[in-house]
Amino acid sequence: xxxxxxxxxxxxxxxxxxxxxxxxxxxxxxxxxxxxxxxxxxxxxxxxxxxxxxxxxxxxxxxxxxxxxxxxxxxxxxxxxxxxxxxxxxxxxxxxxxxxxxxxxxxxxxxxxxxxxxxxxxxxxxxxxx
Numbered sequence: 581x582x583x584x585x586x587x588x589x590x591x592x593x594x595x596x597x598x599x600x601x602x603x604x605x606x607x608x609x610x611x612x613x614x615x616x617x618x619x620x621x622x623x624x625x626x627x628x629x630x631x632x633x634x635x636x637x638x639x640x641x642x643x644x645x646x647x648x649x650x651x652x653x654x655x656x657x658x659x660x661x662x663x664x665x666x667x668x669x670x671x672x673x674x675x676x677x678x679x680x681x682x683x684x685x686x687x688x689x690x691x692x693x694x695x696x697x698x699x700x701x702x703x704x705x706x707x708x709x710x
Contacts (some may be wrong), residue, residue, distance in 0.1 A: 615681025
């Protein structure tokens with residue numbers, strides 16, 4: 581049996597899970613946008629696709645990362661043709677996240693957002709916290 585679930589569909593579903601820090605910063609980004617998908621495997625299995633995902637976080641002590649696991653699992657379980665989903669959080673403290681792991685599209689959107697906020701500094705009535 582050949583799976584009809586593509587890696588692109590899986591990545592799109594994972595990207596629906598937003599990093600709450602990006603939401604709080606005013607520039608919502610999904611886990612794929614943020615470069616938090618460490619590894620992904622989509623293979624054919626009995627009854628459909630087997631999807632295995634390893635997620636990471638931006639900082640080793642991030643307390644939000646564990647909440648990503650069930651949310652990603654729920655997103656992937658909703659995809660037609662998926663028979664089994666395995667999601668884990670990689671706590672490899674030797675792995676280092678940086679902004680270059682973000683997708684180019686999200687990096688551009690984030691830079692535009694940051695630039696618009698820098699322009700706002702000094703305007704009367706503009707909050708100075710970011």
